[in-house]
Amino acid sequence: LEIIDLKKTYFGKAALFGKPKTVEAVKGVNFTVFEGETLGLVGESGCGKSTLGKTIMQIEEATAGQIKFRGRDITRLNKAERKQLRKEIQIVFQDPFASLNPRITIGEAIAEPLAVHHSYSAGKRKQEVLELLEAVGLDSTFYNRYPHQLSGGQRQRIGIARAIALKPKLLICDESVSALDISVQAQVLNLLNTLKEEYGFTYIFISHDLAVVKYMADQLVVMNSGLIEEIGDADEIYANPRKDYTKRLIEAIPKGIKKA
Ligand SMILES: Nc1ncnc2c1ncn2[C@@H]1O[C@H](COP(=O)(O)OP(=O)(O)O)[C@@H](O)[C@H]1O
Ligand SMILES: [Mg+2]
Numbered sequence: 001l002e003i004i005d006l007k008k009t010y011f012g013k014a015a016l017f018g019k020p021k022t023v024e025a026v027k028g029v030n031f032t033v034f035e036g037e038t039l040g041l042v043g044e045s046g047c048g049k050s051t052l053g054k055t056i057m058q059i060e061e062a063t064a065g066q067i068k069f070r071g072r073d074i075t076r077l078n079k080a081e082r083k084q085l086r087k088e089i090q091i092v093f094q095d096p097f098a099s100l101n102p103r104i105t106i107g108e109a110i111a112e113p114l115a116v117h118h119s120y121s122a123g124k125r126k127q128e129v130l131e132l133l134e135a136v137g138l139d140s141t142f143y144n145r146y147p148h149q150l151s152g153g154q155r156q157r158i159g160i161a162r163a164i165a166l167k168p169k170l171l172i173c174d175e176s177v178s179a180l181d182i183s184v185q186a187q188v189l190n191l192l193n194t195l196k197e198e199y200g201f202t203y204i205f206i207s208h209d210l211a212v213v214k215y216m217a218d219q220l221v222v223m224n225s226g227l228i229e230e231i232g233d234a235d236e237i238y239a240n241p242r243k244d245y246t247k248r249l250i251e252a253i254p255k256g257i258k259k260a
Helices: 049-054 079-086 106-117 120-134 139-146 152-164 182-199 211-214 233-240 242-253
Strands: 002-014 020-032 038-042 064-070 089-093 170-174 202-207 219-224 227-233
Touching: 002 049, 002 233, 020 038, 020 049, 020 219, 020 227, 038 049, 049 202, 079 089, 079 106, 089 152, 106 120, 106 139, 106 152, 120 139, 120 152, 120 202, 152 182, 152 227, 182 211, 202 211, 211 233, 219 233, 219 242, 227 242
Parallel strands: 038 202, 038 219, 089 170, 170 202
Antiparallel strands: 002 020, 002 064, 219 227
16 A cells, blocks of 8 residues: 555535635655555544545545555545445444444344345355354354444454455554453454454554554554654654654553553
């Protein structure tokens, strides 16, 4: 994935007598993620991380610049091409509960992307869902359960199962463990690393929490107010931050975790 001078501006609606409110969320960003690599994206709340993730995913339209995925610019796709891209790039949000319909079972929820993109028979689809449940560490009894019967960690595993159902190449994880208790965070991070090895995923791992990002990332991008503050090898930046902004992110990590 190659990001070239990417900009995203939100153009708000004008108040009755006011000027339209525009927010330059991403102001010109460049980086490359190689296949099989994990790129960590860290920065304070509001610095533009989610906007960048959504723009790569084509949930938001880029204002300027290019997003090259496997050699092709994906910023100006038509509807059919965008549907095709969904098979290759997927996103895991903070709380999949928000996107899970309370009235449909876990099995049906995981089957949804398969139903949209593949013409599998019902039997084959169920088999696939059971395999996905197993891949995310949940047994077959979850198939007939409902979202409200699950813990936060289990719901996040369902979110991951849905995201990997189509075997994407690139997974964007946006604050995917931020809502979970520390011990559950570790379990989900380990699951993501296992899946990466198993399926050969490439990750963009987004969090405001540098401890979490550092645990996952090969390459690190530190973002500040829509721009890249620092970029490079994750361990190197962590050991030797050049910018005060990065130092502050490191200092914000609770003491017990910093050494790990
Ligand atoms: N849909 C939107 N419309 C207008 N402004 C937005 C929208 N989404 C995000 N923003 C603004 O863009 C900036 C970056 O937000 P975001 O990408 O969510 O940051 P982060 O994920 O790093 O917390 C913030 O100032 C935020 O208020
Ligand atoms: Mg965000």
